[in-house]
Amino acid sequence: MNVSKMRMVGVIASMAMLGTALAGCGTQSATTSQQGNTTASGGSTQPVYGGTLTLDLLSQFPHLDPAKAYDTTSEEAVEQFYNTLVTYQGATNTIVPDLASYTVSDGGKVYTFSIKNAKFWNGDPVTAQSFITEFQRVLSNSMQSGGQGFVDPLIQGSAAYVAGKATNVSGLKAINSSTLQITLMHPSATFLYVLAMPFFSAVDPTYIAAHSESYIDTHPMGTGPFELASYTPGKDYVLTKNPNYFVKGIPYLNKIVFNINNSPSAVLFHFEQGQTGMISWNQGGIPTEDYLPLINNPTYASDIVKQTEVATDYFGLNCAVGPTQNVAVRRALEYAVNKQVIVRILDGLAVPANQIIPPSMPSGYEQNLPANASYSYNPALAKKLLAKAGYPKGFNTTIYTDNSSPTDLKMAEAVQQMFSQVGVNATINQSSWNTFLASNETGKQNMFTLAWLEDFPDPSDFLNTLFNTNQIPVNDSTNYSNKQVDALLNQGSIMPAGTARDNVYKQAQNIIMSQAPWIPLVNPVYAAAVQPWVKGFYVNPNLMDPLQYIWIAKH
């Protein structure tokens, strides 16, 4: 999981520690719908305009400035207020125009965007400069934007700008007020996905110039479907419909009220009372304490929407520290873990993972893993391999985990128990998320639990970020290094999308899996509870929640 996203989810989860289950019993299962105008819980009727949707929000939005939004709650708030050049279509991974249509040059290096006729809430028009300003803000060191690394050094001239050697980014050009041209250093199969991230939203240059960073971070001025009407610190955010939204016919709702309320018990009761339209509008998922009472209650079971996330929870094995330096030991440990047990302890909110790339990733997932990259639960074989590797009596080690999410400790304890069955005695070192992360990024943890959630639907976001030698030790904290893999990953980063590129990533993943720096544990499942009268909700695999498509049916 992207660490910033993981951080916020962790905070939310830890806020939920004191909840308790106070409701019914039964069973359920449900799936999300795929289009905006169908419903999560069945039925498809004509959308109704008007009404107010009330939602509980587990914590305030850390940021409303798109350049700063790199945690799950901020990202999703920014999406209500701002628009990007391109976006995802419905519940798919397909990129479609948002504020601009586009063409790509033959060489794949020059992108030309034709900007639609749209206005900011204050009436200022959206122009090419609206995007150039935002790119420059993201690239500016003083902004401390998490988006910088996605476009630098990819966009021509970005490196010089970041280093303070240029006042403009040469690869960003306003051909005229409605035409933006972006030139890359090399072709990139993922650039359009990057552009769909909230970092690269249209901002009003005049507004930006007139206000301080902190003001902009709490007073958005966007083109989005909803405007921020008021924010009462610690109490609520009130959003009202943008009557001049550039997409005709939406949004349907007149108003959205986010009540800040981090009590899982209160969140559950509010939903059951019908006061709120959903539990877990955002990427955090239903709080752990609320999930079992909901799925076990026949009244609400059919209101649960679930979708496997494009994410992998994994167990890291350090390739440079301790007995796991030995690839034979790492391979032995792969056989020691029963992933079905982990799914059970996560209340079924996960599916077993057998590789790094999640099955819901549109490319790079390997249906038929080669025998040397495939592991199934076999403790007897694990013991045999450990003995062969020189550890007939096993060894002592430490598992590092964090306390921000109850599930991380559960997984660590389960693996600890499974390892003990093959003679590996592990003690668990649990700390706060920040402490854990700082330690993890030194690359010195023997073993650890972590997760990675896609930034965009491309295997490079997992493989290049987590296994390229140049990512040691911050992201590649298992210290995995393989020249052949590096060559494949570097090659894939400049190849055009298609089967040949997919095969390069599959090849890289198979090599990595055969050397076992990770034990992929599970692919987590996102769950939301949606009232039957809330229509139009769907889950995009990239977890962009479409409040502009939601409408309220009579109830």
Place this chain on the structure above:
Amino acid sequence: MIAYIIRRIGGSIVVLIGISIITFSLAYLVPANPARAIVGPHASEALVLQVEKQLGLNEPLPVRYVHYMGNLLQGNLGTSYVLDQPVTTLISQRAGATAQLAVTAWIAELLIGIPIGIISALYDRKAVDHVVSILALVGISLPVFFVGLELMYWVGFKLGWLPVGGTGGFNFVILPALTYAITGAAYYARLLKSSMIDVMSSDYIRTARAKGASPNRVIFGHALRNAIIPVMTYGGIDIASLFGGVVVIEDVFGYSGIGQLTVQAINNLDVPVIMGTVLFAALFVVLFNLLVDVLYGIVDPRITY
């Protein structure tokens, strides 16, 4: 009295400085890097170093502390690493809600605890006293979160009389305050009972009775005034801790106050906010202790400074 107050203020400042040193050291000695957490995984090492520099994290701990105290003396508690807002703003945004909850909870405690304590003392070792004592024991023993959840479920959810959680008008304060009162009133009741029994056996109470004072006059005019002293002592500490943030209650009810802000800051290792909220709480403890000591002299003229 004025000399005493000045002496106490001086001592309080020393206490607050001590607290600030301990909190600062504990928060920064944790091996974590807020700079990396702020900029995210895709940011360059150069950017991380720059943020560290901006936050002053590259300086030795004592230097950072001196800078912090320098800013503090100018009323600047720093800026939240996570929320990117001044800590003073974050605290002031929530202080009102916590104050409302704390004062309501405290008054509710007194309204429940004091009458029970008096009744219990007057009917010592009689049936009424046994019933009250058992109820008080139950009240003391119940965990706050359990009482809170039960009230939420029955009063808020099942009966729908009050909001089950969140922050808003006075309606949102009642259940959390009642939760604190139920679990806290028993202390007042027990304290007042034992104090009242002591006082009621005093010579001056016997004298008052002998002079024909009515029972109400004896209890409320003579006994209660002296018996209330230990209750006041506890009350001062109690309300100070309440102002510091009724952390568990705010968490159970999703009530957005100082306590919740502190919990979030600890989870995020948001050191400026941790420092700010801890100092805010400590300041209240110190101030209320001083206030209680001064009030002793007003309530009981025998106490002089």
